[in-house]
Amino acid sequence: MRSLIFRLIGCVLFSQGAASLLAQPFNLQSVNPNIARWMYVHNLSPTNRSTASVYADFGDIPFADTRWGQFLLGWNTSNSIPVGQGARNYLISRVRVTLFISSEGDQYAYDDALHDYRTYFLTNDPRYISSTNTSNPVELYGVGFRGGYTALTFQQGTTLFADPTDNNDYTNRTAYAACYDTNGVLVDASDNVGDDGTNEVPNPFEVAPFAIGKTTDVAPGELMPTGSRLTFDLNLDDPLIYSYVQQALNQGNLSLMASSLLVADFFGTANWPDFDTIFLTGVSAPDQTNQFPVIDIEGTVVRTNLDADADGLPDDWEQFYFGQLGVGATNSFTHDGVSNWAKYVAGTNPTNSAENFQLLSVQQTSGETELHFTFAPSRQYTIQWSDDLRNWQTVTNPALLYLSDWLTKTGTNQFYPAPVYAAWRDTNVVGSQRFYRVSVQ
Numbered sequence: 001m002r003s004l005i006f007r008l009i010g011c012v013l014f015s016q017g018a019a020s021l022l023a024q025p026f027n028l029q030s031v032n033p034n035i036a037r038w039m040y041v042h043n044l045s046p047t048n049r050s051t052a053s054v055y056a057d058f059g060d061i062p063f064a065d066t067r068w069g070q071f072l073l074g075w076n077t078s079n080s081i082p083v084g085q086g087a088r089n090y091l092i093s094r095v096r097v098t099l100f101i102s103s104e105g106d107q108y109a110y111d112d113a114l115h116d117y118r119t120y121f122l123t124n125d126p127r128y129i130s131s132t133n134t135s136n137p138v139e140l141y142g143v144g145f146r147g148g149y150t151a152l153t154f155q156q157g158t159t160l161f162a163d164p165t166d167n168n169d170y171t172n173r174t175a176y177a178a179c180y181d182t183n184g185v186l187v188d189a190s191d192n193v194g195d196d197g198t199n200e201v202p203n204p205f206e207v208a209p210f211a212i213g214k215t216t217d218v219a220p221g222e223l224m225p226t227g228s229r230l231t232f233d234l235n236l237d238d239p240l241i242y243s244y245v246q247q248a249l250n251q252g253n254l255s256l257m258a259s260s261l262l263v264a265d266f267f268g269t270a271n272w273p274d275f276d277t278i279f280l281t282g283v284s285a286p287d288q289t290n291q292f293p294v295i296d297i298e299g300t301v302v303r304t305n306l307d308a309d310a311d312g313l314p315d316d317w318e319q320f321y322f323g324q325l326g327v328g329a330t331n332s333f334t335h336d337g338v339s340n341w342a343k344y345v346a347g348t349n350p351t352n353s354a355e356n357f358q359l360l361s362v363q364q365t366s367g368e369t370e371l372h373f374t375f376a377p378s379r380q381y382t383i384q385w386s387d388d389l390r391n392w393q394t395v396t397n398p399a400l401l402y403l404s405d406w407l408t409k410t411g412t413n414q415f416y417p418a419p420v421y422a423a424w425r426d427t428n429v430v431g432s433q434r435f436y437r438v439s440v441q
Contacts, residue, residue, distance in 0.1 A: 035074035036277035055264035055272035066194030071258035078252030087246040088378035092299035095234040100291030105226030108273035111135040120193040136262035139209035143255035144178035177257040243377035347376030375422040
């Protein structure tokens with residue numbers, strides 16, 4: 001039997017950046033978006049439509065993807081939050097989006113749980129899992145762009161299709177609901193299950209949305225009345241989602257997309273949710289007020305060379321996590337043997353030992369070893385291996401996987417959300433032992 005010994009070393013590598021006098025805590029409350037666009041092929045008023053619907057269609061419609069009706073929201077944050085401070089220096093405690101049911105209320109039956117993607121398969125598919133669900137949740141995703149557009153260049157009236165001459169290609173959306181795959185790549189979620197207009201998708205995949213719409217206005221299964229709300233609290237426990245927000249704030253524009261796999265009943269009683277946009281000219285709620293979509297964002301920007309108490313830690317970082325200064329770089333707030341400085345560099349929460357940078361497990365098969373370890377947003381990892389503890393080989397920017405029991409459908413927690421961890425596969429293991437070191441910077 002092969003004997004394997006593993007070490008996890010948190011290497012402290014950090015470059016000090018210039019301080020910005022603008023960097024400080026931020027608290028955006030109930031801010032309307034700059035873009036509120038119904039991303040639907042038949043939207044005849046893309047620049048000023050007052051409502052936006054989200055729904056799906058699994059039929060063979062040539063120009064449609066499964067998540068047919070999507071709702072794009074974009075916020076220019078550069079006037080409220082300083083840009084260009086480096087993604088890792090944006091610490092975020094909350095991102096909440098609120099959408100309001102329009103005057104087309106009392107048709108969507110509220111659902112608060114994400115369903116296994118296998119429940120959407122054809123019933124004769126051997127992977128199919130039966131479900132008793134009669135509705136579907138509204139989900140919030142990141143946004144991917146095509147046709148050379150970005151979150152900074154996409155405008156309210158930008159064409160729906162990346163190639164205006166080809167409006168029959170479902171992969172041609174200029175902006176689409178996007179989530180992270182197990183390679184950490186932002187991919188189109190519009191057809192994670194369903195069809196491409198002609199054939200069933202050959203490689204369906206599970207998704208981890210950024211948030212699920214929740215409400216206290218009605219119970220699950222009840223119809224949502226006009227003026228009721230869905231709130232979406234982004235899953236900031238997922239480092240990939242956290243990193244998405246950090247990068248967006250660093251660039252000055254946060255884009256999100258509402259979507260659902262609720263199959264629209266176009267020939268019976270309407271069953272999909274309609275939401276108010278920012279172009280409603282009348283009133284939509286019983287209290288005679290307009291209910292535009294809004295976002296709340298709370299956090300701070302760390303000024304890396306501001307250390308007024310000279311304790312070796314940036315003041316903004318200390319205030320964010322501890323609410324005070326003077327905790328000290330060499331100390332450990334949680335008394336777990338890992339210094340506050342090491343946690344700062346690793347990007348982990350210094351008040352929670354469970355989030356420490358650590359090796360979680362090692363899985364071994366013939367000729368291959370897989371390391372699982374915790375990771376943090378906007379960090380880089382290096383892996384070293386040695387067969388004799390003298391000569392070390394370095395893998396810079398290793399190809400990592402980003403896994404969870406929800407995405408892989410393994411383990412005991414196949415419910416969303418599930419903790420996400422990083423994995424690296426050593427596919428060239430020889431000999432009777434191998435040692436590993438993982439560092440973060």
